[in-house]
Amino acid sequence: MLNEIGDRAADLLVILGFLPHISPSLVLGALLASSAPSWISIAGAAAGVRRINGGPMGKTERCLVVAVAAASGWYVPAAVVIVVGSALTAGVRLFQVVALCNSRAGESGHAGESGRSGESGRVGEDREHGPLSTRL
Template identity: 45%
Template sequence: MRGLYALKPWYSRRLDMFVRGAVRRGLSPDLFTFVGIIGACLAAVAVAYAWWPLVILFLAIRLAGANLDGAVARAREVSRPWGFVLNEIGDRLSDLVVMGGLAVLAWRTDGVDVALVVVIAAVAATLPTFASLAAAGAGATRRNGGPLGKTERCLLVIIASIVPAWTIWIAWIIVAGSLVTAVTRLIATHRELSAA
């Protein structure tokens, strides 16, 4: 199950002009990791105040940065292990910052109890990535996508910023979906490693 991650090739094609421009100018892929983090920070502020049009814009920038760092590295043929590390740190930091904005929104609109559920959701949202990185460390395929990956979380955060009263339900969806995604990835990894 790839979820909205299946749209990545389409989104990558939309970003191709940025890749070509970065190659022409010799821009570092790390610049785009930084752009993604800045987009996430701006999105977090917008989420905290339920400014949903800005949430959409800044999350699009966050996802573009996450997409472009690897695309530029491959296009410029400058991929390196440290770039992978920076990419992963940038993605995790961006995820936590955006979820922090959602926690602030929950606290502002529903109080500390709902904000704590969002914090639980933020922790649960890290599990699919842990599963994927553990798989890659064992020599298996690094899996991305759903049923509830980064792109689905971004969509749910947008919905919460449009309808803040739904934040608690969205947080529980993130918890459940993240657990299912992590387990799905681990099952696929177990099958792959067992077959090898």
């Protein structure tokens, strides 16, 4: 957790460097979006599944985008790339965390009506666990 706090603080300080160049609302959006993937991964680890990494806009990609912005002066496009890429990464990680939590719950559950777990035919629901929304 200490490593994660240091990483987040460093990310936030670097993105705050955009403040003299772009609107505060866009900086705030980039700050929030860039933190979301890590907090989702931490939530998954707290739920007992492995820590999820990767996605289209991880730490390495954010550093590259910031370096390009600093070299080129393209702060607004860079901030937009960070917001969109981080939101996509958060979505990818959330999907993976939910899938891991569901598979973990399935391993500890019992077999469905047919003797095995399986799809009931409705999207987001299986015989054993009911709607996906109740399992989040």
